[in-house]
Amino acid sequence: MTVTISSELLVQASALRKVYDSGFVAVDGIDFQLRRGEAFGFLGPNGAGKSSTMRMLGCVSPLSAGSLRMLGLETAEHGPEIRARIGVVPQDDTLDTELTVRENLLIYGRYFGLGRAVIRERAERLLEFARLTDKADAQVEALSGGMRRRLTIARALVNEPEILLLDEPTTGLDPQARHLLWERLYQLKADGVTLVLTTHYMDEAEQLCDRLVVMDAGRIVAEGSPQDLIRTHATREVLELRFPPGEQQLTAGRLAALAERVEVLPDRVLLYCEDGETALAAVHAERITPLTALVRRASLEDVFLTLTGRTLVD
Amino acid sequence: MALLPDLARSPALREFTYWMHRYRRTWRGTVVVNVANPLLFLAAMGVGLGRLVDDGGSDHLHGATYLAFFAPGLLAAAAMQNAFLDSAGPVFQSARQRGNYRAAAATPMRPADILTGHLLFTGFRVLTSALAFVVVIVATGAVPWRHSLLLLPAALLTGLAFAAPVAAWAVTVTRSTRINGVFRFVLLPMYMFSGTFYSTTQLPDWLRAVVSVTPLYQGIQLCRELALGTAAPLDSGVHVLYLAAMATAGLLLGRRTYTRHLYG
Numbered sequence: 001m002t003v004t005i006s007s008e009l010l011v012q013a014s015a016l017r018k019v020y021d022s023g024f025v026a027v028d029g030i031d032f033q034l035r036r037g038e039a040f041g042f043l044g045p046n047g048a049g050k051s052s053t054m055r056m057l058g059c060v061s062p063l064s065a066g067s068l069r070m071l072g073l074e075t076a077e078h079g080p081e082i083r084a085r086i087g088v089v090p091q092d093d094t095l096d097t098e099l100t101v102r103e104n105l106l107i108y109g110r111y112f113g114l115g116r117a118v119i120r121e122r123a124e125r126l127l128e129f130a131r132l133t134d135k136a137d138a139q140v141e142a143l144s145g146g147m148r149r150r151l152t153i154a155r156a157l158v159n160e161p162e163i164l165l166l167d168e169p170t171t172g173l174d175p176q177a178r179h180l181l182w183e184r185l186y187q188l189k190a191d192g193v194t195l196v197l198t199t200h201y202m203d204e205a206e207q208l209c210d211r212l213v214v215m216d217a218g219r220i221v222a223e224g225s226p227q228d229l230i231r232t233h234a235t236r237e238v239l240e241l242r243f244p245p246g247e248q249q250l251t252a253g254r255l256a257a258l259a260e261r262v263e264v265l266p267d268r269v270l271l272y273c274e275d276g277e278t279a280l281a282a283v284h285a286e287r288i289t290p291l292t293a294l295v296r297r298a299s300l301e302d303v304f305l306t307l308t309g310r311t312l313v314d
Numbered sequence: 315m316a317l318l319p320d321l322a323r324s325p326a327l328r329e330f331t332y333w334m335h336r337y338r339r340t341w342r343g344t345v346v347v348n349v350a351n352p353l354l355f356l357a358a359m360g361v362g363l364g365r366l367v368d369d370g371g372s373d374h375l376h377g378a379t380y381l382a383f384f385a386p387g388l389l390a391a392a393a394m395q396n397a398f399l400d401s402a403g404p405v406f407q408s409a410r411q412r413g414n415y416r417a418a419a420a421t422p423m424r425p426a427d428i429l430t431g432h433l434l435f436t437g438f439r440v441l442t443s444a445l446a447f448v449v450v451i452v453a454t455g456a457v458p459w460r461h462s463l464l465l466l467p468a469a470l471l472t473g474l475a476f477a478a479p480v481a482a483w484a485v486t487v488t489r490s491t492r493i494n495g496v497f498r499f500v501l502l503p504m505y506m507f508s509g510t511f512y513s514t515t516q517l518p519d520w521l522r523a524v525v526s527v528t529p530l531y532q533g534i535q536l537c538r539e540l541a542l543g544t545a546a547p548l549d550s551g552v553h554v555l556y557l558a559a560m561a562t563a564g565l566l567l568g569r570r571t572y573t574r575h576l577y578g
Binding site: 062081092098111113 | 325332335336412414417418420421422423424576577
């Protein structure tokens with residue numbers, strides 16, 4: 001199945017800034033554009049300004065400066081009209097845990113002014129989509145984290161939105177629940193829904209996003225497709241070496257000559273190179289013996305490390 | 315007739331629907347707090363204590379029986395209490411951990427719609443509790459039925475005079491203990507001193523002056539004047555204006571505090 005990305009701009013942000021009353025600058029002048037059918041990601045560590053950006057996109061947080069146009073409308077003046085055409089999956093689910101799964105969908109649909117018959121029909125389809133049909137009459141209280149997140153996504157789709165905003169969609173979920181969620185998001189993407197998501201998981205960004213921006217301290221530090229970013233800011237492969245405590249510092253200096261770039265982390269040393277096996281052979285030739293050695297493809301984690309000198313998840 | 319579909323499409327009504335939906339699950343429990351408790355109180359004080367008071371005879375009751383004097387006072391006090399219970403805690407919860415305000419704010423709903431819808435529900439609860447209470451006091455003969463009709467809007471107005479400012483405040487509250495604090499140190503003293511149980515003419519002048527500016531005193535006076543048939547346009551008009559001003563001020567303030575909280 002091919003997804004077509006049209007040239008129609010759904011979101012245009014320029015010099016977007018968010019400064020809170022406390023004086024904290026959460027978003028410090030960012031520009032980005034989003035086309036219909038795209039899956040667009042904000043990658044960055046906690047506190048990078050991703051959630052603040054999402055709240056501005058959700059039209060529930062006034063801009064401190066800059067401009068933001070969504071669906072051809074200024075967010076500052078047309079909040080309710082824009083919100084009627086987007087779906088929001090917040091980081092905390094904001095589900096009503098005392099109501100049932102179906103009731104949560106019905107109530108939320110009412111907030112969009114949809115008729116009861118329309119909501120009922122959509123609720124059945126969305127329960128199916130979220131694999132929650134069996135749980136339709138269960139109280140949300142009894143649902144697992146993964147189920148709740150799927151319900152939150154189903155709820156956000158009740159108004160058949162043109163853009164779906166997902167803030168950290170899989171944070172806190174176990175691997176199995178994450179994979180099921182990704183699969184569902186793929187389905188949405190295939191159905192032509194424009195996705196905007198934030199994440200601090202590089203694998204999530206790589207799997208789901210056509211294009212992403214890397215954020216750090218309220219700014220965009222890089223932009224492109226996952227492959228472009230890796231190509232530009234990292235090498236093809238990475239050799240990860242672990243050493244016994246204390247030895248790493250002593251060896252790190254000798255490794256520098258063996259790779260294009262060497263990154264020393266608290267628990268391991270990363271050697272950026274085109275061919276990991278060749279680099280490992282060179283390490284052995286130097287009579288350096290690490291505890292473990294691992295060759296892997298470079299990822300967005302490496303891009304982030306290169307750009308900021310820090311890891312994504314502390 | 316053209317108005318009805320418009321009303322049904324009003325965003326505030328969607329929030330009201332949400333609360334009604336939750337209420338379907340909880341209404342049985344609330345009947346005890348909102349209806350049974352005031353009625354038990356009415357029986358104990360009005361009938362039990364009332365016999366003692368009536369036997370002693372008192373000029374402060376304006377010639378009425380104690381039950382007839384006490385019942386409208388309790389109606390207003392219960393309206394205050396119900397309005398507080400339905401707006402303080404639930405607003406705090408909605409704005410914090412339950413997250414339902416944030417969920418609604420992500421939709422076309424505006425903060426003002428959310429506030430208005432929640433107040434509509436509080437009003438509904440105050441009104442239905444008051445209705446049950448009024449039916450009983452009319453049935454006991456404490457209040458003639460022709461005096462009872464205006465008691466319902468009076469109780470509703472008293473309730474809204476509390477609900478709106480309380481909601482405006484509760485959305486800003488960060489710790490639930492503050493809500494209990496206000497209940498104990500603001501509401502309960504008002505309950506005791508604003509003339510629910512006795513005429514404030516018995517209070518010392520300075521305290522009477524303080525009490526007469528409380529919204530509960532205004533609500534009690536209004537309900538009592540209507541129930542006893544002593545309502546005069548000027549006095550009762552002042553009570554109505556006072557209470558309406560409180561409700562309006564609360565609504566206007568609440569629009570600001572809700573917007574501030576939800577659009578941080």
